Amino acid sequence: MEKLNIGIIYGGQSTEHEVSLRSAQSVLDALDKSRYTVSLIYISKKGEWLLADQSESIEVLEDGKDSVRLSILPSRQFISERGEHALDAVLPILHGTAGEDGIVQGVLQMMNIPYAGCNVRSSAVCMDKDMTKRLLKMEGIRVADWVLCRHSEKEEIDYGLVESELGLPMFIKPVNQGSSVGVSKVTDARTFQEALDLAFQFDTKVMIESAVRGREIEVSVLGNADPFVSVPGEIVANTDFYSYESKYIDENGAALEIPASLDDDTRTRIQKTAVDAYRILDCEGMSRVDVFLREDGEIIVNEINTLPGFTSISMYPKLLEASGISYAELLDRLIALSLERHELQSSLKTDLS
Structure with a gap:
């Protein structure tokens, strides 16, 4: 061959x-x-x-x-x-x-x-946390409450009004960033302003989001029209939250539990939610879907990462490995999926003759 x-x-x-x-x-x-x-x-x-x-x-x-x-x-x-x-x-x-x-x-x-990976449209939408939330919420997928602040509005944002709507603590993050870059936990008016200043260093749109108390569960999804979903894994952060340092610098910043300790019903509901979000956002190829699992069993989608970390210890390949798909096989499938999608797109008409 x-x-x-x-x-x-x-x-x-x-x-x-x-x-x-x-x-x-x-x-x-x-x-x-x-x-x-x-x-x-x-x-x-x-x-x-x-x-x-x-x-x-x-x-x-x-x-x-x-x-x-x-x-x-x-x-x-x-x-x-x-x-x-x-x-x-x-x-x-x-x-x-x-x-x-x-x-x-x-x-x-x-x-x-x-x-490999998502198309132009879904890549752009999933990178924009505000747009992601709006689309998921429209389709009945539960997301954390949030307030959007644009750069032109940063001098007008009122801490008191935001606190009354979202409560404390809250998180402030750049809308179009990943790996927890520029993300801060807010506990009072002083940290609110510091967090806004930091987030606006990385984007012109900033999201102020209510804190969700729950377990952090992640699922890997692989496929085009008929996606495969992995066993769920759990992030157990040893720091205040799962920050950039916890992910990539501090080797003791977080523990990964694969598979997550879940009963069959909860595992199935999380996997279904992940696939539903994947399809709503028109994802293809691959994505990692991150959710919060509240104590009452409610599932809240946090974000969809269309190009997740691919190091040998990253959650995306490790979850698939735990589900029976080796790292090498994962790459073979991603290449095959990219060729499959390209063949389908190439069959579409581009003129009216």
């Missing part, structure tokens, strides 16, 4: 640039080299697209030293001073803005290259 030429895109103009490097290395290590030829494409923090000279390790690249600068052709190809570089499919291992928000997906779609 002829090998597929698979591109791994990593790095990116995001606060999660370093997380992407770790995820991409795990992906590269796990890909079956007997089935795939791998091309490594690095997006620098300045937005340069660079093709690595080798495909043995994930590195921060420099133009002209260990890579060449890439330009785009709308025909499954990149071009550089060394010629054309055709790809059969791409694994966009990018996290955060300009990576999982539909921007890179749009570039790849314009280039007619199959890519």
